[in-house]
Amino acid sequence: MKIAIIGTGYVGLVTGACLAEIGHAVICQDSDSEKIDILETGRMPIYEPYLETLVRKNRESGRLSFTKDFEQAVKPSVVVFICVGTPPLENGEADLSAVEKVSREIAEVSDGYKLIVEKSTVPVQTGAWVAKTISIYGSRNAELDVASNPEFLREGSAVEDFLHPDRIVIGVQNKRAEMILSELYEPIIHGKFNCPIHTDCSRDGEAVPFIVTDMNSAELIKHASNSFLATKISFINAVAEICERTGANIRDVSYGIGLDKRIGRSFLEAGIGFGGFCFPKDLQAFIRIAENYGYDFKLLKDVENINVERISLVIRKLKEALWIVKGKTIGILGLAFKPNTDDIRFAPAIEIIKELLKEGAQVKAYDPKAMERTKKELSEVLYCRDPYEVAMEADGLVICTEWEEFKSLDLEKIKACMRRPFILDGRNIYDKDKLLSLGFEYKGIGR
Ligand code: UGA
Numbered sequence: 001m002k003i004a005i006i007g008t009g010y011v012g013l014v015t016g017a018c019l020a021e022i023g024h025a026v027i028c029q030d031s032d033s034e035k036i037d038i039l040e041t042g043r044m045p046i047y048e049p050y051l052e053t054l055v056r057k058n059r060e061s062g063r064l065s066f067t068k069d070f071e072q073a074v075k076p077s078v079v080v081f082i083c084v085g086t087p088p089l090e091n092g093e094a095d096l097s098a099v100e101k102v103s104r105e106i107a108e109v110s111d112g113y114k115l116i117v118e119k120s121t122v123p124v125q126t127g128a129w130v131a132k133t134i135s136i137y138g139s140r141n142a143e144l145d146v147a148s149n150p151e152f153l154r155e156g157s158a159v160e161d162f163l164h165p166d167r168i169v170i171g172v173q174n175k176r177a178e179m180i181l182s183e184l185y186e187p188i189i190h191g192k193f194n195c196p197i198h199t200d201c202s203r204d205g206e207a208v209p210f211i212v213t214d215m216n217s218a219e220l221i222k223h224a225s226n227s228f229l230a231t232k233i234s235f236i237n238a239v240a241e242i243c244e245r246t247g248a249n250i251r252d253v254s255y256g257i258g259l260d261k262r263i264g265r266s267f268l269e270a271g272i273g274f275g276g277f278c279f280p281k282d283l284q285a286f287i288r289i290a291e292n293y294g295y296d297f298k299l300l301k302d303v304e305n306i307n308v309e310r311i312s313l314v315i316r317k318l319k320e321a322l323w324i325v326k327g328k329t330i331g332i333l334g335l336a337f338k339p340n341t342d343d344i345r346f347a348p349a350i351e352i353i354k355e356l357l358k359e360g361a362q363v364k365a366y367d368p369k370a371m372e373r374t375k376k377e378l379s380e381v382l383y384c385r386d387p388y389e390v391a392m393e394a395d396g397l398v399i400c401t402e403w404e405e406f407k408s409l410d411l412e413k414i415k416a417c418m419r420r421p422f423i424l425d426g427r428n429i430y431d432k433d434k435l436l437s438l439g440f441e442y443k444g445i446g447r
Pocket residue numbers: 121151152153154155156226229233266267268269270271272273274275276277278279282337338
């Protein structure tokens with residue numbers, strides 16, 4: 001199938017590369033010419049496991065190409081995915097101006113049949129607006145359908161999530177759009193492709209649930225999923241507070257809760273809170289949508305507040321241990337909002353660093369992938385080559401991201417480097433007793 005991807009950011013690039021991998025002819029377009037230049041010269045604008053290999057392989061086979069030219073992408077394609085950004089406006093609502101502009105432009109350059117699929121995360125009823133827009137701006141020869149197909153890609157495992165999803169959700173207005181999307185996703189729905197990630201893929205041949213709904217429901221599934229996951233995290237973080245105050249251990253508590261199959265074990269890791277460009281903004285957008293439709297979603301407001309308070313919790317814990325933060329050297333291990341990505345948008349580490357700098361601390365930092373991006377945002381930080389350099393002469397270390405590399409550090413060496421061997425383990429990655437026996441002062445979260 002001939003497919004155009006409009007917007008070659010994180011979602012667009014993963015979608016394009018994976019659809020090419022399962023056999024489609026994909027052309028990815030972006031108005032950011034620098035991004036397209038990077039991709040056309042075989043480099044990557046973002047770090048995401050397996051993505052570079054997939055892009056290279058499918059470019060070489062001719063199934064994947066990149067362009068700055070909108071018409072060149074849209075005109076020959078039957079399916080056009082809208083993957084442009086929907087950043088938050090000041091009031092928390094999603095800015096849909098790029099979605100509107102692209103919808104209009106697709107309509108203007110189209111003749112004949114096309115299916116326009118919104119993949120960007122959008123509020124409920126955006127699809128209906130897209131349908132209205134194209135009916136106004138479309139040429140007489142154009143025959144256009146609209147569908148919603150939300151993405152459930154986690155950064156750091158996006159390729160895996162695309163090729164082996166828990167479900168595929170499509171919201172459609174008619175049978176024709178449903179048929180096209182079920183054909184497009186057929187190899188994934190029936191597990192019939194050579195998995196590029198695992199040689200002996202255990203999910204080979206495994207059927208994936210394909211959910212067909214109306215567009216409003218598909219859009220709501222996306223916002224409600226992210227909000228529910230964020231709720232789980234804030235819930236466990238609130239329970240962690242009670243654990244600290246009562247002497248219980250959040251790791252045991254969350255294990256005990258999660259073994260109930262109705263609850264499940266994932267997304268019950270207490271820590272310094274959720275970040276990234278999805279949960280914080282989607283939560284806000286969902287609260288605003290609810291408000292616009294006359295519902296005060298108090299529960300989600302609390303979820304958001306609990307998360308925002310995680311940052312002051314870290315500063316409070318540092319002060320409890322170090323008394324005065326001003327003039328002290330604090331080492332930060334991990335800048336990305338989660339492991340296996342170089343994304344620092346809304347990352348707790350960045351907020352913590354800003355607070356520490358405001359307090360007059362000296363900040364040293366290391367992250368395996370996210371240092372270049374952070375340097376552009378925070379020039380006052382001393383960036384180090386490895387965790388040991390961060391620890392050198394530090395009065396405290398804060399673990400902000402649970403990178404595998406940090407779990408296997410030579411802790412004796414770390415201790416020897418530090419001026420004061422204090423660790424604030426913001427992701428609970430270390431064995432508390434082991435650290436205490438090595439002579440560290442240790443604070444975790446909820447333990
Ligand atoms: C999230 C969703 O998981 C995806 O399904 C969704 O498609 C995506 O948003 C999106 O809307 O595009 P992502 O933001 O990449 O994916 O990352 P998550 O793995 O969901 O983690 C989000 C944040 O929650 C991270 O900061 C992580 O450290 C934190 N987290 C996660 C916790 O603090 N505790 C947990 O138990 C789990």
